[in-house]
Amino acid sequence: MKIIRSITSMRNRIKEMRKKAKTIGFAPTMGCLHQGHISLAHQSVKECDVTVMSIYVNPMQFGPREDYKKYPRDLKKDVELAKKAGVDYLFVPSDKNMYPEGFSSKVSVTNVTERLCGASRPGHFEGVTTVVLKLFNIIMPDTAYFGQKDAQQAIVIKKMVKDLNMPLKIKTLPIVREDDGLAISSRNSYLSKPQRLRALSLYQALSKARQMIQQGERNPGKIIFKMKRLLRRGKFVKIDYIVIVDVPYDGSSHPEAFPYNHAWFFRVDTADTNYQNGDILTISGAPVNGADDVFSFKVDGINASLAQAELEDIRVVPDPYFGRASGTSPGWEASKYEHVIQFQNLPDKCSVRIYTISGDLVRTLDHNPGDGGTVEWDMLSEDRLSISSGIYLYHVESQYGNHVGRFAVIK
Numbered sequence: 001m002k003i004i005r006s007i008t009s010m011r012n013r014i015k016e017m018r019k020k021a022k023t024i025g026f027a028p029t030m031g032c033l034h035q036g037h038i039s040l041a042h043q044s045v046k047e048c049d050v051t052v053m054s055i056y057v058n059p060m061q062f063g064p065r066e067d068y069k070k071y072p073r074d075l076k077k078d079v080e081l082a083k084k085a086g087v088d089y090l091f092v093p094s095d096k097n098m099y100p101e102g103f104s105s106k107v108s109v110t111n112v113t114e115r116l117c118g119a120s121r122p123g124h125f126e127g128v129t130t131v132v133l134k135l136f137n138i139i140m141p142d143t144a145y146f147g148q149k150d151a152q153q154a155i156v157i158k159k160m161v162k163d164l165n166m167p168l169k170i171k172t173l174p175i176v177r178e179d180d181g182l183a184i185s186s187r188n189s190y191l192s193k194p195q196r197l198r199a200l201s202l203y204q205a206l207s208k209a210r211q212m213i214q215q216g217e218r219n220p221g222k223i224i225f226k227m228k229r230l231l232r233r234g235k236f237v238k239i240d241y242i243v244i245v246d247v248p249y250d251g252s253s254h255p256e257a258f259p260y261n262h263a264w265f266f267r268v269d270t271a272d273t274n275y276q277n278g279d280i281l282t283i284s285g286a287p288v289n290g291a292d293d294v295f296s297f298k299v300d301g302i303n304a305s306l307a308q309a310e311l312e313d314i315r316v317v318p319d320p321y322f323g324r325a326s327g328t329s330p331g332w333e334a335s336k337y338e339h340v341i342q343f344q345n346l347p348d349k350c351s352v353r354i355y356t357i358s359g360d361l362v363r364t365l366d367h368n369p370g371d372g373g374t375v376e377w378d379m380l381s382e383d384r385l386s387i388s389s390g391i392y393l394y395h396v397e398s399q400y401g402n403h404v405g406r407f408a409v410i411k
């Protein structure tokens with residue numbers, strides 16, 4: 001494998017190969033290679049006479065507050081992996097070579113870049129199309145390989161190639177995942193152990209969506225609602241977007257409204273609020289056409305399987321309880337609830353039994369419909385004696401199933 005740094009020598013090599021009528025496959029990357037990149041190289045080696053891979057962390061596709069500077073770079077390891085994968089030429093240009101003084105051109109592909117990732121990363125796709133066009137002009141491949149992991153990117157590149165009559169084929173290859181399902185990415189190295197665990201909720205949400213669609217669900221609102229729940233459970237609090245789009249995506253339809261172009265969904269977020277009988281919800285920004293508008297609402301009642309899944313959301317606040325409530329737990333007001341422990345997110349009707357670690361029943365509390373999902377414990381036993389420090393177990397019994405947990409009291 002040859003490592004080439006200058007554009008001129010890369011062009012000369014390509015000229016030689018063209019003379020010999022060799023077909024050229026190309027996989028552009030930003031390096032820190034992993035099995036996702038390698039799958040592109042393998043496919044190229046299989047299909048083309050010569051495989052070129054580029055490694056270039058392209059500054060133009062990073063926003064001012066993005067991770068250009070700390071993007072992982074490891075050329076030594078990349079060289080090893082590319083060689084092993086059968087790459088013939090590793091093209092590693094410099095910034096000076098790619099963007100010399102006075103560089104001022106940009107390639108912009110409209111309609112397919114404004115939404116989805118384009119909405120959260122302004123300018124990103126212009127950076128991508130500009131650098132990819134430059135690389136295509138240098139390498140002049142017959143086929144270029146991209147990963148489906150960056151689905152919108154592949155769509156944008158295909159559109160650019162079609163619109164600008166570029167003489168090459170674009171192939172999109174499947175996502176390569178870790179054993180547990182997380183898509184492999186150079187940026188996964190940023191994740192701490194707990195973040196890495198939480199990131200799995202992305203795969204779980206996608207798998208859930210696929211399962212729902214395979215089982216016949218065709219309401220995008222319902223699928224997205226379920227996905228958001230799973231992501232929230234994984235504490236993935238900042239969701240940029242979830243949309244379900246037509247394939248091929250051309251950016252023209254508003255994805256979330258499809259296929260209900262004449263219907264509006266009002267989603268009530270029961271995950272964050274415990275609604276009570278008699279609560280009044282106000283809809284703002286609704287598309288009101290006039291006095292003849294009729295809105296009808298249907299409450300499906302409690303979904304037993306959802307309610308069972310939600311038993312996992314039950315939590316004890318504060319946990320641990322320190323002598324006097326420390327006020328550090330979220331949603332905890334120290335002065336008001338001193339000497340009180342709350343069991344939150346309870347199902348409508350249930351009993352909470354509290355046990356010592358050796359299995360003695362300390363107290364039974366009941367929660368009834370209308371109690372708002374929370375029951376308070378004054379930290380007294382059935383005999384009205386103050387409890388001591390230690391680990392306690394609790395068991396919630398409801399018509400939807402049981403939930404067991406533990407908490408600590410430090411006095």
Ligand code: AMP
Binds near residue numbers: 031177183
């Ligand atoms: P990057 O180095 O992140 O710019 O990625 C270079 C190419 O590798 C792009 O076409 C990506 O879509 C592709 N790629 C990155 N990760 C994966 C993966 N896990 N599976 C398949 N392709 C990938």
